[in-house]
Amino acid sequence: MKQIVSLFIAAVLEATFFQAWGIYGVSFNAVLALLVLFGFYGGGWKKLLFPAVFSGIMLDALSAAPFGLITLDLMLAVGLFWFLARFIPRENAAHFILFSVATTAWFYLFLSVPTYLSGSAGAGVLFARLLGEVVYTVFGAFLIYVAVKSRALSWLIS
Amino acid sequence: MRIKKFHLALLGGTAVALFIFGAVMLGARPLQNALLTVLSPFTGAAVRTMGWFSDVRGMFDQLGNGSTENERLKAENQRLTGMLEAYGDTQKENDLLRKQLQVSSPKKLSLILANVVSFDPLSGSSVVLIDMGTNDGVREGMPVVRSGNVLVGKVVQTYAGFSRVGLISDPNTKVSVKTAGSDTSGVLSGSVGNLLLFDLIDKNASLNKGDLVVTSGLDGTYPKDLIVGWVEDIISNQEAIFKQAHLTPAYGNFSQTQVFVISNYLK
Numbered sequence: 449m450k451q452i453v454s455l456f457i458a459a460v461l462e463a464t465f466f467q468a469w470g471i472y473g474v475s476f477n478a479v480l481a482l483l484v485l486f487g488f489y490g491g492g493w494k495k496l497l498f499p500a501v502f503s504g505i506m507l508d509a510l511s512a513a514p515f516g517l518i519t520l521d522l523m524l525a526v527g528l529f530w531f532l533a534r535f536i537p538r539e540n541a542a543h544f545i546l547f548s549v550a551t552t553a554w555f556y557l558f559l560s561v562p563t564y565l566s567g568s569a570g571a572g573v574l575f576a577r578l579l580g581e582v583v584y585t586v587f588g589a590f591l592i593y594v595a596v597k598s599r600a601l602s603w604l605i606s
Numbered sequence: 607m608r609i610k611k612f613h614l615a616l617l618g619g620t621a622v623a624l625f626i627f628g629a630v631m632l633g634a635r636p637l638q639n640a641l642l643t644v645l646s647p648f649t650g651a652a653v654r655t656m657g658w659f660s661d662v663r664g665m666f667d668q669l670g671n672g673s674t675e676n677e678r679l680k681a682e683n684q685r686l687t688g689m690l691e692a693y694g695d696t697q698k699e700n701d702l703l704r705k706q707l708q709v710s711s712p713k714k715l716s717l718i719l720a721n722v723v724s725f726d727p728l729s730g731s732s733v734v735l736i737d738m739g740t741n742d743g744v745r746e747g748m749p750v751v752r753s754g755n756v757l758v759g760k761v762v763q764t765y766a767g768f769s770r771v772g773l774i775s776d777p778n779t780k781v782s783v784k785t786a787g788s789d790t791s792g793v794l795s796g797s798v799g800n801l802l803l804f805d806l807i808d809k810n811a812s813l814n815k816g817d818l819v820v821t822s823g824l825d826g827t828y829p830k831d832l833i834v835g836w837v838e839d840i841i842s843n844q845e846a847i848f849k850q851a852h853l854t855p856a857y858g859n860f861s862q863t864q865v866f867v868i869s870n871y872l873k
Contacts, residue, residue: 456648459645459727460645460648460649460652461652462727463649463652463724463725463726463727464649464652464653464656464724464725465652465656466727467725467726467727468656468725494612494615497615497616497618497619500619501619501622505641506641506645507727507728508638509638509641509642509645510642510645510649510724510726510727510735511726511727511728512726512728512733512762512763512770513728515634515637515638516634518727518728519622520620523616523619523620526616526619527616530612530616559728
């Protein structure tokens, strides 16, 4: 339940505060970061499926993109999480940041395809955005890791 | 066994996602409208809180620059009072000429007041969601302004109780614009960051930093003389046929969360 509530709050923040604080249209993807956190500490990919569908539907409702696209993209991110978890142990901050960065890059790479094909943005702009998201994620994931370890957010994974 | 389970779960999840995706074809808008009805009180409260923070920050900024700001406003007030008197005379003369030439007055714009309830989580802040939809008379393509006739954008997607507004900062948006004083015309589009791109300007046309840019009304999408922004910097290249300029948008950073949809301009 606390996962669902925190994802709900993250989706609301993502559609409001984080967009206003974004730089050049790039903002922190709090929902994806929380999903990775739950998967990393809370029992792996199996525990991610329902929260991913739940948060995907919320973001789909708030977004102008075709309905279902974000849900599908989050499911693909869960797929990548499962793949990474087979080879990389879920142990420390570096691993957590690696999981976060890889899923974020995968998520935005998938989203960039329809944007690129529709001609709304060039490859350069999309690549710059992807890079921006990755940089945001490195900082965001690090802060979340520190918060979890310092018990400010430990209730989220307990 | 573990992989098999995963495949099953992933397939199930993907099927759900595809089903929702497919619902677009069958009309996902009622479903999206229902979800937005649940989410909008929360996102709306967050947007209003953002506005409140912005107002408080503005108040502190004003306290910091109080005396300078006061002097600047006094000078601006004097200048505007002078302009208003001149405008009154011009208005009278205009009315007289209209009567003599039997030309009807321009149509007054009809406005629908709406609140901004969220931003698009994917497109940065170039699309906003407002709490008025087709039930309130909003249609796709209608121009959207803020108080003071400041152009915000146009309605790009409608639901029963909500609409999405594409801001003029969206790179896909094109607006026919001109400078307020010298009538230097061009086309406006979104640009990287919070700036707008004033493009296709005649190379020899007069343009200065700080010039006010307004809509020309030539595109038929936006009424004329809506305020767009101010020239920030001019990009001039000797070899290029046209010159370009970056504009600072007049709509600011959405500290005000109310906008107006112009409902009687779209044909």
